[in-house]
Amino acid sequence: MKDSDTDSKDSSAGSAPANFIRNMIAQDLASNKHRGRVHTRFPPEPNGYLHIGHAKSICLNFSLAEENKGFCNLRFDDTNPAKESQEYVDAIKDNITWLGFRWNGDVRYSSSYFDHLYDFALQLIKKSLAYVCSLSPEEAREYRGTLTEPGRNSPDRDRSVQGNLDLFARMRAGEFADGEYSLRAKIDMASPNINMRDPVLYRIRHISHHQTGDTWRIYPTYDYTHCISDAIENITHSLCTLEFEDHRPLYDWILHNLDNGSLHAVSDLKESVADYVLPQQTEFAKLRLNYTMMGKRKLKEMVETGVVEGWDDPRMPTLAGMRRRGFTPAAIRHFCESVGVSRSESVVDMSMLEHAIREDLDRNAPRVMCVLNPLKVVLTNLGEGQVEHLEMANHPKDESMGKRIVPFAREIVIDKSDFEESPPPGFKRLISGGEVRLRGAYVIRCDEVVKSSDGEVKQLNCSIDPDTLGNQPAGRKVKGVIHWVSAEHGIPAKIRLYDRLFNAENPESKDIADYHEILNPDSLSELEGCLVEPSAFANGAVTQFQFEREGYFCVDEQDSTDTLPIFNRTITLRDSWSNS
RNA sequence: UGGGGUGUAGCCAAGUGGUAAGGCACAAGGUUUUGAUCCUUGCAUGCGUUGGUUCGAAUCCAGCCACCCCAGCCA
Numbered sequence: 001m002k003d004s005d006t007d008s009k010d011s012s013a014g015s016a017p018a019n020f021i022r023n024m025i026a027q028d029l030a031s032n033k034h035r036g037r038v039h040t041r042f043p044p045e046p047n048g049y050l051h052i053g054h055a056k057s058i059c060l061n062f063s064l065a066e067e068n069k070g071f072c073n074l075r076f077d078d079t080n081p082a083k084e085s086q087e088y089v090d091a092i093k094d095n096i097t098w099l100g101f102r103w104n105g106d107v108r109y110s111s112s113y114f115d116h117l118y119d120f121a122l123q124l125i126k127k128s129l130a131y132v133c134s135l136s137p138e139e140a141r142e143y144r145g146t147l148t149e150p151g152r153n154s155p156d157r158d159r160s161v162q163g164n165l166d167l168f169a170r171m172r173a174g175e176f177a178d179g180e181y182s183l184r185a186k187i188d189m190a191s192p193n194i195n196m197r198d199p200v201l202y203r204i205r206h207i208s209h210h211q212t213g214d215t216w217r218i219y220p221t222y223d224y225t226h227c228i229s230d231a232i233e234n235i236t237h238s239l240c241t242l243e244f245e246d247h248r249p250l251y252d253w254i255l256h257n258l259d260n261g262s263l264h265a266v267s268d269l270k271e272s273v274a275d276y277v278l279p280q281q282t283e284f285a286k287l288r289l290n291y292t293m294m295g296k297r298k299l300k301e302m303v304e305t306g307v308v309e310g311w312d313d314p315r316m317p318t319l320a321g322m323r324r325r326g327f328t329p330a331a332i333r334h335f336c337e338s339v340g341v342s343r344s345e346s347v348v349d350m351s352m353l354e355h356a357i358r359e360d361l362d363r364n365a366p367r368v369m370c371v372l373n374p375l376k377v378v379l380t381n382l383g384e385g386q387v388e389h390l391e392m393a394n395h396p397k398d399e400s401m402g403k404r405i406v407p408f409a410r411e412i413v414i415d416k417s418d419f420e421e422s423p424p425p426g427f428k429r430l431i432s433g434g435e436v437r438l439r440g441a442y443v444i445r446c447d448e449v450v451k452s453s454d455g456e457v458k459q460l461n462c463s464i465d466p467d468t469l470g471n472q473p474a475g476r477k478v479k480g481v482i483h484w485v486s487a488e489h490g491i492p493a494k495i496r497l498y499d500r501l502f503n504a505e506n507p508e509s510k511d512i513a514d515y516h517e518i519l520n521p522d523s524l525s526e527l528e529g530c531l532v533e534p535s536a537f538a539n540g541a542v543t544q545f546q547f548e549r550e551g552y553f554c555v556d557e558q559d560s561t562d563t564l565p566i567f568n569r570t571i572t573l574r575d576s577w578s579n580s
Numbered sequence: 581u582g583g584g585g586u587g588u589a590g591c592c593a594a595g596u597g598g599u600a601a602g603g604c605a606c607a608a609g610g611u612u613u614u615g616a617u618c619c620u621u622g623c624a625u626g627c628g629u630u631g632g633u634u635c636g637a638a639u640c641c642a643g644c645c646a647c648c649c650c651a652g653c654c655a
Contacts, residue, residue, distance in 0.1 A: 017602080018594060045655055080654060137653055146651055148582045182653050192583040194651050203653035222655050246584055246650050283585090285648095290591085338603060340593050342586090345648055349591040352604050362617060369614095397617070428615065437613055472613090481613050549614045577615040 016067065019341040021282060025064060025237060034236040035275050038070030041235050042096070042103075043077045043110075043226070046088035046210070048296045049311040049318045050095045052332070052353075056287040059336035061239060062101040073233050074103035078111045079225045081209035089210070091311070095319040100329045110220075110229045111211045116266050117220045117228060118172070120258055121183060121201060125164045129257050130201060131157055132167040133184045140182075143189070144197050150190035151197045157186060171204055174217040178204050183218075187253065195250050199223055227251040228258070230279040234269045238279045241286040242343065248281050255279075287339065288347045291500045292317050293507045298515065307519065308501070314568050315501045315523050325498060326544055326554030326570030331360035347506070357571050361544070361552040366394040366401055369439065369483040370532040370547040370567075372495060374413035376487065379444065381463045382410040387486075390469075392440040404535040408441050411487040413531050418482040419460060421449065426577075428480035430460070435473070436480040439548060443468040443478050483548045490531030493565045495553065497525045532565070549573065 016022065028034055040061040044054065065072035074096060078084050093107065124130035133154045135143060145151030159167075171181050183202035191197055201224040208214045227250075230238045238251075255263070255278050264276040293299060294317060302308050302316075311318050314325035322332065335356035339348050388408040395401040418429040418436075430436040435445045441464075448461040465473055472478075504518040512518055536545060543555040551572040560566045 043655095047655080077655070083654075133653095135653095140653075141651075144651060146582085149651095150582090151651090179653065184653095194583080197651085200653045205653085219653095221653075226655090242585070243649055244655090248584095285586085338592080340603095342593070344586050344593090346586095346592060349604065352592065355604060358616090367614080396612085396614075426615090439613060441613090443613095468613095470613090478613090480615085483614075546614085546616085549616075551616095573614075573616050575615070 016063065016337060017340060020343070021060070021064065021237070021239065021284060021341055022067075024282065025068060028236070029068065034277050035271075037234075037236050038065055038068035039073070039104075039234055039236045040065045040070065040239060041073040041075050041108075041230065041233060043075045043229075044092055045077045045080070045084065046086075046092060047080070047083040048088060048300055049091055049320055051294055051296075051299065051317045051319065052289065052292075052322065053287040053294050053317075055099065055319060055332050056336045056339065056341075057239070057241075058096060058099060058101060059333055060284070060341060062103075063337075064237070064239075065104075070236075071104035072101070073105070073108050073235070075108035075110065075229060075233065076211075077222065077226065077229075078109055078209070078211060079220055079222055081207050081219065082205065084210055086210045091320065095323075098319070098323060098329055099332065108229075108233060109211050110225050111209060113225070113229055113232055114212060114216060114220070116232065117225060120228060120262070121168065121220075121224075122165070123258060123262065124185065124201075124254075125168060125183075126161055127257065128161060128186065130164070130183055130185050131159055132164050132171065133157075133182050133198075133200075134180070135182075137179055140200075144194065145189070147194070153189050154184065154198065157198070168202075171202065171218050172216075174206065176204055178206055180204060185224075185250075185254070187250075193246055193249055195223070195246050196253070199250060223247055223250050224254060227254050227279070227281075228263075230281075231255055231258075231263050232267050234267050234276075235279040236277070238281045240281060240283055242283045242345065244281070245283045248283070251281050252278075283343070284341050285343055285345045287336075288345070289317070289350060289353065290347050290505045291350055291502050291507070293502060293515065295508060298508075307516070314496070314498050324556065324558070324568065326361075326552060326568055327357055328360050328364075328544075331356045334360065350500070354571055358552070358574065361546065361570065363398075365544050365546045365552055366404075366542060367392075367396070367548050368404075368533050368536045368545045369406070369485055370493070370495075370530060370536070370545075370550065370553070371413045371415050371483065371485045371490070372527055372530050372547075372550060373416040374485075374487075374529065374531055375416045375419060375457065376459045377412050377414050377444075377484070378459060378461050379410050379412065379464050380447070380461050381466075384410060386410060387489075390440055404538070406440060406533055406535060407486045407489040409486045409488055412438075412484045413487050413490065414438075414460075414482055414484045416457075419446070419457065421457070429482055430480065435465075435476075435478050436482055437468075437478050438464075439481050439483045441469065441484070442466065443473050481549075483550075485531040485533050487531070489534050491534055491537060491565065493530045493532045493567055495527045495530045495567045495569065496556070497527065497569045499523050530567075532567075537565070544570070546573075 042061045062072045133156045143152045182200045184198045187196045189197045202218045205219050264273045312320035312324045335353050389405045390408050423431050443465045444462040446462050450459040452458050501523045502518050503520045552570040553567040556566040556568050
């Protein structure tokens with residue numbers, strides 16, 4: 001084994017930062033609250049694509065389980081078939097796998113607990129803790145009261161157990177229309193917590209479900225389903241976001257009013273009831289990022305109205321979009337780790353995400369040269385068909401990444417922005433009569449500027465200093481280094497430059513009436529006729545590069561063809577020059 | 581005007597009665613054939629605010645202020 005095997009290129013080394021959930025779990029372990037078990041779950045509703053906010057939750061749940069030698073389930077919280085689909089189920093599984101996490105056992109579905117859920121509802125009815133209500137949704141809203149006024153009891157609240165049992169069976173049998181009846185918990189219509197004002201447990205929906213088909217006409221609600229699903233799966237720590245804080249009393253009410261033995265009987269736990277401990281819900285602040293739209297409804301709308309090209313548009317905050325943009329799983333995981341977990345609602349600066357991306361790519365992306373906006377340069381003192389094969393390192397600091405051969409010839413291209421006729425102060429690139437280093441090659445001098453009739457610079461005639469390959473020039477200093485590609489050998493490519501989708505720091509702010517007004521018109525620009533050095537295509541398995549001095553780019557696997565490669569710019573290099 | 585939460589630097593965030601970790605950003609140097617990377621240094625007499633308790637308070641107590649969430653048969 002080489003030493004380098006222990007030098008992880010993955011910077012996850014170092015202990016995870018403290019946070020209140022980690023601390024709580026450590027305490028629970030110390031007090032043996034869950035018999036030494038840590039079992040979490042990631043419970044998405046399959047009603048859209050996962051975004052970076054979900055990644056925070058995924059990382060939290062999976063990492064906590066992993067750190068404590070526990071388990072993390074993947075459970076689709078699929079209680080509302082009207083909004084869900086198999087497409088989303090598949091995309092979510094794919095995203096989680098891509099991030100590098102493996103869920104415990106088989107994928108779970110809340111819908112696979114529908115039978116148990118129904119039985120537990122019967123149990124609540126028999127205990128007189130649930131009743132069938134005939135109030136319409138509109139009436140129910142009136143009866144609920146307001147934030148400051150108590151609600152009123154439903155006229156059906158005191159119906160007999162038998163009457164409720166009968167009606168609930170008929171609800172299940174499909175005898176009633178949507179909204180005609182609902183099953184409600186009997187708690188307290190005067191509770192200051194509105195979630196406790198006899199919440200709906202089941203509603204009638206004559207609609208088929210992506211997992212259960214047409215088996216059911218009634219579907220349980222989130223509040224009723226989630227706690228029981230957690231209990232069935234033996235979850236110890238049920239983590240969710242802050243807006244569910246007010247639901248916690250209901251979560252606990254349902255579980256505590258169900259017979260513990262019957263819960264244990266249908267649970268995954270093989271051990272005795274004595275080891276069966278109810279799950280604990282804990283809330284944390286969801287991730288917010290400036291300049292980023294995270295609302296599922298808006299994201300969906302942008303996809304459907306063509307504001308972006310799809311859920312995987314590289315400008316989207318979705319995991320699919322970030323993947324196509326060239327963000328790496330390791331970078332996203334480090335980012336999620338670095339933002340921490342707390343209960344304060346904060347907005348993370350994009351620069352933190354960008355830092356994580358650059359950090360990973362700098363270490364792992366091989367270097368290659370690509371000229372985005374070509375300007376022809378003729379090296380006049382080189383022979384007409386003469387080609388030199390220059391050897392260059394794939395990475396400036398990591399020799400294990402090997403070397404590559406770069407063809408060098410009389411006609412090359414450099415980037416238009418690397419030549420200035422009237423340079424600003426401090427300009428280190430090529431000027432008329434000046435010298436510059438061609439990266440990995442020779443120092444050249446610009447002898448002649450060839451312009452078209454309208455004054456545009458068309459070509460530069462330069463001469464190389466033949467003594468400067470691998471050597472400093474004699475008697476002078478050349479500060480600038482620019483990248484280049486042989487005009488004959490370079491591979492033409494199309495390059496897509498991405499920038500933020502929104503110009504406003506908080507696209508979801510209420511004083512932005514229409515998000516179309518804050519769309520960044522320059523979020524995408526396409527460059528044609530870019531020239532990439534041929535070695536970028538030598539190994540088809542490598543699809544992510546640093547184009548030296550430009551940034552990190554990845555091959556767009558979907559749109560590239562054999563004849564026209566397309567690269568997406570993942571992110572620019574840090575640039576302390578153009579900033580000042 | 582009900583209930584539940586949150587306030588530590590420009591942005592995240594640790595801290596749980598012993599005198600303000602870390603990261604990002606920013607600034608200044610150094611190295612460099614990427615204006616990148618890397619390295620060094622700087623960056624809160626201050627923890628929303630006003631009082632109180634204490635030898636000692638970001639941490640305990642009281643008041644006040646600001647912001648967030650809740651009135652779906654959505655999750």
